[in-house]
Amino acid sequence: MALLEVDRLTVEFPTRRGILRALDAVSFDIEVGEVLGVVGESGAGKSLTGAAIIGLLEPPGRIAGGQVRLDGMRIDNLSRDRMRPIRGRQIGAIFQDPLTTLNPLYAVGHQLVETMQAHLRLSDRDARERAVRWLEEVGIPAARQRIDAYPHEFSGGMRQRVVIALALCAEPRLVIADEPTTALDVSIQAQIITLLKRLAKDHGTSVMLVTHDMGVIAETADRVAVMYAGRICEIGPVRAVVKQPAHPYTEGLMGSIPSLEQRVERLRQIDGAMPRLNAIPRGCAFNPRCPKVFGRCRAERPELLAAGDTRAACWLYDAYSGGRASDV
Amino acid sequence: MFAFIISRLLQAIPVLLVVGFISYAMFAFVGDPVSIMLGQDFTEAQRVQLVHQLGLDQPFFVQYAHYMWATLHGEFGISYRLARPVSDLILERLPATIELALTAAVLALLIGVPMGVYTGIRRNGVLARAFMIFSLVGVSLPTFLIGILLILVFAVVLGWLPSFGRGDVVHFSHWSTGFLTISGLRSLVLPAITLGMFQMTLIMRLVRSEMMEVLRSDYVKFARARGLSERVINFGHALKNTLVPVITIVGLQIGGLLGFSIVTETVFQWPGMGLLLVQSIGVADIPVMSAYLMLIALVFVGINLIVDLLYYAVDPRLRVDRRALTGAR
Structure with missing residues (x-):
């Protein structure tokens, strides 16, 4: 059984002029340890798919049909209180813009510690120790000195490393990375993708990598899903899709x-x-x-x-x- | 940090000089205290003597210099109306106003902030809508009307609370407090609600709109995606990010409460500085008016300093800017 099964997922936005169907019967699986790339133009529904999976659709958006199953258990219809322990612990998320995803008023160490303590039983000292290790693991130099630094004291690329540490620190089994490199300098992008790939491999984490950058997909993903107007138009192993695309x-x-x-x-x-x-x-x-x-x-x-x-x-x-x- | 406080205090000097000039200028240009003090019948000799006694026959800038010098030494002159030193009058009245303003401010914060958070989170709840309607009433009703309505209901009809005055007070050398007696506390209720009502509703609406803004932000979404509890997100992550604008407004408002509790003090005959000011304006008691003006300017300077210090406590980004700034100098 696949780790994540998305089955005919449909997302709708009720508006004054009628219901807009933003995702229309989207189906795909992600296996344990697999990296699935999701590509498509802006507005194709890539990010929305990720948001729907972790249950963070912006109202009035809602799941109007289909199922999302994690380990065979439905998670698309869970209450807020039952979904909370899944976020971060089972499914982590990396957002697009590292400049806005970190709370500016808390030190990065604090944010790591609070995330780990929300999911794992850790003493303050153990959590802090782990936070240092995570910062080291994502390649923050002098992590022990930097743990009490605030987000604004890091560069964009460093902040995205912190975001990755935050997404992975409770050891989720799946990470949804929504355009993790789009807001970064080209020179930094490759580093971040390499880091993400290495960490996912080391921790056996599956990744759903949402991007519009085919180059990133080609070198990172095992399989790729191509989205168009809220539907998946092609899905398959990355090599086949790149070399011999089937869909026009x-x-x-x-x-x-x-x-x-x-x-x-x-x-x-x-x-x-x-x-x-x-x-x-x-x-x-x-x-x-x-x-x-x-x-x-x-x-x-x-x-x-x-x-x-x-x-x-x-x-x-x-x-x-x-x-x-x-x-x- | 210390250098910052010093530089702020230095900046306050020109502010106080200007305010001092304006308040002094009142002596020269507003009303004629001499004729008020002399009454209907006086001889020219009496008038000249009084003018000389008050120093009004000296050149304008000499008078200004004398005035500022005296002010620096805490001498604000003699009240024309009560023939007592203004500093004594103000010291007598200050505790009443400070106690009233602080109670009103605490009330406004303790009720306004939670209500703002609540209405920001439960935007469409029935209770939240009720709060919003209530806040509209609080923002739009004039203070004197709220005061009079409260007196009507709680003092006249129900007879639960006193309608005027400060009740019994306990004296500690220069300070008199109404916090320690039952009648003092009972007397405080209505004026404090009246004075705090506007601030409370203002704070609530401000916190609400800031909360709604912050709850849409990426870092709140990311906090949700990290699986933090709603309580931590709402009060730890969201509320803290609304604090900088809230501190700004609350600081200015508390200055306003101290300085301009005139209406409330008049309605409730509260023996504070506001009432003193109203009575002094009626008879052009300029020493009192100008001393009052200076004092309020000092209060605002002090509050702004505290507000700035609070910014640094709340927002780490400002701390770094400050370090960089002082380093550059």
Whole structure:
């Protein structure tokens, strides 16, 4: 059984003009020790998926359907009091901007200690000792001297290291890292990703790595899920998705990444823009922009279908219509 | 830290000089104390003698210098109305006002902050909405009306509490306190509520809006994601982050309470400085008015200093800036 099972998860936002469906029947698993990358454009629902899993959707957003199971136990319908011990202890979270995720008024050591003591039975002295070790482990120089320093006394990259320590200090089994490097300098990004990867491996932690940076995914993730307009359009082993993308959207996404090997005048781009949530077309959400669109795409929504080594939500891979598409 | 306090005290000097100048200028430009003191019938010789006695025949700046010199020595002159040293009058009245203002401020904080936190967290609860409506009443009703309504209900109709005065007081050399007698405490209730009502509702609304702001912040979301309890998040992480603006406003408000409890003291005939000021304004008792002005300026300078020190206690980011700043000098 997978560590985390997300089964047809649907998230809706009731608004004055009707209900917006921000996540539509999203399903995926994360195995123990696995790194799952989640990519997609802004607004595709990547971060929302993470927030829904740890039960921190911003109201009025709500889970309208589907299940989230951790070790086979449903966690999407737990009360606030029963969800609290799971956050941090079972599922940790790393947020995007390290400049705003740390409370400016408390020393980093205090924040580590309070997190560990919320979940583990530790004396003040043991917790402090562990806090020092965590700071050392995430690569804060002179950790013992820096433990009583405040967040503003660290640089952005150092703060993200502290955030990672905070997310991991109660030894969760899964970490949801929501764009952990987006707000950082390019030179720091690689360090942070390497650190995250190493820590996850050392502690046997599974990672759900949300990003829009394919490069990060390619070097970090075991599998990757590509999201588009609140749905997963392709999921599979990272190598297969990068080398032989099955879904036309993934193909377009890979085509738009600059390559060092080839010299290109202009990057390829996908024409058009992702639809707004209140105007998702019938059938496949990608159909207005898809170069391989055919009749069925505009009428019926495709499920994830086996497509070589990956699975893609595309009618091209349906035994019946896939064959017909080649005639078009 | 010590250097900071010293520099703050030095900055206070020009403030007090300016206030002193304004309050002194009242002697020269507001009303004519001489004619008030002499009454209807007087001879020219009497007038000249009084003018000389008060030093009013000297050049303006000489008078100002004399005045500031005397002020520095705690001599604020003689009250025209009561013919007693102003410093004595103020010392007599000061304890009443300080006790009233402090009680009102403590009341406002102890009730206003928890109510603000509560309404900030339970935005749509029935109780929170009731608090909000109540706070609207508190913010919008004028102080004198609240005072009169309280007197009507609790003193006249129900007869539970006294409607005026300070009750029995206990004297400790210069200080007189109403905290130690039953009648003193009973007398304190209505004026303190009247005076504190506006501050309380203001604090509540301020804390509420700050809480709502902070609860949306990333670090509160991250605290939730770390699995901290709601109590720790609300009171440890969120409330502490609302404190800097709250301290600013509360500091200014307490200055206001001390300085401008005039309406409340008048309504309740509270024997404090506010009442003294109103009575003095009525007869252009300028020494009292100017001394009062100086004292209030001093109070505000002191409170601002305390507020600044509290900032440093609450927010570590300011401590570093200060260190850097003093280092740069």
